[in-house]
Amino acid sequence: MLCKRIIACLDVVNGKVVKGTKFRDHKILGDSIELAQRYRDQGVDELVFYDITASCENRRVHEFWIDSMARFLDIPFCVAGGIRSRDDARLILNAGADKISINSPALENPGLISELVQEFGQQCVVVGIDSRRVHNTFMVYSHTGSELTTKNTAKSTVEWAKEVQTLGAGEIVLNCMDSDGVGKGYDIEQLIAVRQQTTIPLIASGGAKTAMDFVRAFREAKVDGCLAAGAFHRNELCIPDLKAFLIKEDIGVRI
Amino acid sequence: MIVIVDTGGANLASLRYAFDRLNQKAKVSQDPNEIQNAKAVILPGVGHASHVMKKIETLGLIKIIQNLAQPVLGICLGMQILFEESEESIDKMNTPGLGILPGKVIALKPSKYTTVPHMGWNKVKSITHNALLDSPTEFYFVHSYFISETAHTVSVCSYGENKISAIVNKNNFWGTQFHPERSGLSGSLLLKQFIKAAL
Numbered sequence: 108m109l110c111k112r113i114i115a116c117l118d119v120v121n122g123k124v125v126k127g128t129k130f131r132d133h134k135i136l137g138d139s140i141e142l143a144q145r146y147r148d149q150g151v152d153e154l155v156f157y158d159i160t161a162s163c164e165n166r167r168v169h170e171f172w173i174d175s176m177a178r179f180l181d182i183p184f185c186v187a188g189g190i191r192s193r194d195d196a197r198l199i200l201n202a203g204a205d206k207i208s209i210n211s212p213a214l215e216n217p218g219l220i221s222e223l224v225q226e227f228g229q230q231c232v233v234v235g236i237d238s239r240r241v242h243n244t245f246m247v248y249s250h251t252g253s254e255l256t257t258k259n260t261a262k263s264t265v266e267w268a269k270e271v272q273t274l275g276a277g278e279i280v281l282n283c284m285d286s287d288g289v290g291k292g293y294d295i296e297q298l299i300a301v302r303q304q305t306t307i308p309l310i311a312s313g314g315a316k317t318a319m320d321f322v323r324a325f326r327e328a329k330v331d332g333c334l335a336a337g338a339f340h341r342n343e344l345c346i347p348d349l350k351a352f353l354i355k356e357d358i359g360v361r362i
Numbered sequence: 363m364i365v366i367v368d369t370g371g372a373n374l375a376s377l378r379y380a381f382d383r384l385n386q387k388a389k390v391s392q393d394p395n396e397i398q399n400a401k402a403v404i405l406p407g408v409g410h411a412s413h414v415m416k417k418i419e420t421l422g423l424i425k426i427i428q429n430l431a432q433p434v435l436g437i438c439l440g441m442q443i444l445f446e447e448s449e450e451s452i453d454k455m456n457t458p459g460l461g462i463l464p465g466k467v468i469a470l471k472p473s474k475y476t477t478v479p480h481m482g483w484n485k486v487k488s489i490t491h492n493a494l495l496d497s498p499t500e501f502y503f504v505h506s507y508f509i510s511e512t513a514h515t516v517s518v519c520s521y522g523e524n525k526i527s528a529i530v531n532k533n534n535f536w537g538t539q540f541h542p543e544r545s546g547l548s549g550s551l552l553l554k555q556f557i558k559a560a561l
Contacts, residue, residue, distance in 0.1 A: 109503075110483040110484065110485075110500060112483070152483055177379055200373075203375035203376050226409070227408070228439075229506055230479050230505065277479050278481060307472075308479065308482070361500045
């Protein structure tokens with residue numbers, strides 16, 4: 108059977124890993140290459156680099172550190188941030204990334220998803236969805252990299268997830284903004300809502316603190332992978348212990 | 363020299379770096395002479411079967427690849443195009459492959475238990491003794507089309523109700539559905555085994 112994936116996410120600003128709370132107040136945690144190396148050695152299954160300021164910053168720096176990552180990493184990694192066109196995507200994939208993840212640009216131009224799928228293949232096109240509960244429903248937010256630009260798109264999260272799948276995306280990362288950085292576990296209800304309406308891989312993101320949070324997301328929301336950042340960066344959770352716990356709970360992971 | 367055939371896909375860099383990490387010189391090339399004279403040939407492939415086949419045809423490499431006598435390793439889509447045809451096509455017709463191995467590449471269907479693409483680490487078991495893999499090991503997969511078990515399947519993996527050909531072999535031609543260049547230590551070990559058998 109396919110193993111459930113444990114994914115470490117590194118929010119990167121100019122090659123440094125940062126972490127905020129509820130997408131705000133970013134603190135520098137360390138060098139992206141050092142952290143990536145550490146997680147790889149601990150047995151993480153995949154890495155995601157969110158270049159959270161890339162939309163407006165220096166593209167060459169971007170290309171250079173992706174290439175440095177690709178030289179030493181022997182596990183898959185995904186790059187997100189500021190990918191607005193096929194040319195942006197090509198640059199990143201040619202530098203050695205396995206997947207690209209798009210978020211706000213897909214909301215502005217949904218056709219970009221199918222363009223990227225046609226050129227590079229479904230397997231490398233991930234769509235990130237930033238979502239939060241508004242009254243009794245889940246709504247998509249865009250431009251969440253900075254406090255000043257975050258806005259409600261007035262799109263339903265479940266409807267957008269279905270559309271993203273129809274447009275050919277290979278995977279959805281659902282960032283549940285209300286639970287992000289709070290450490291009270293993944294937003295199971297929201298993950299279930301999206302899981303029930305989609306058949307492409309779904310990755311849970313936002314809120315992981317304990318090993319049991321991962322168990323619940325895998326068991327109750329049937330996600331394919333769980334992504335975490337702060338819990339790993341702050342050493343609250345160590346990947347080998349987490350995986351040992353998951354195996355004890357009868358959840359298949361790679362050792 | 364190992365030659366990685368430039369099929370235009372985007373994973374050329376990660377493959378080249380995988381050989382770098384093994385201190386093995388590998389060159390990305392489209393040149394028929396370089397490919398024919400290589401000690402071993404890697405056939406990568408990311409993207410769409412019809413695009414990769416079109417590229418190989420345009421470069422005049424179909425006959426060249428079919429007639430290679432040195433060890434050849436097709437990876438992911440590079441393995442799928444070793445077969446006769448693929449359901450992955452831009453029109454209603456199947457895309458013809460290189461036809462080196464008999465069989466047809468078919469689409470994975472999502473089910474109650476399986477999402478598509480088949481993405482992530484899955485356990486591969488050998489059903490026939492072979493040079494690439496001894497004991498069951500996890501490798502990284504990412505694909506939406508597959509080849510079920512054939513006469514040339516030497517290792518398999520299960521995904522829902524599907525039995526997927528994970529490693530295939532016919533004479534000097536090998537293929538892995540998974541990505542050894544992205545499969546951590548297990549992947550490096552497999553590439554080492556391939557190099558050992560090849561050089």
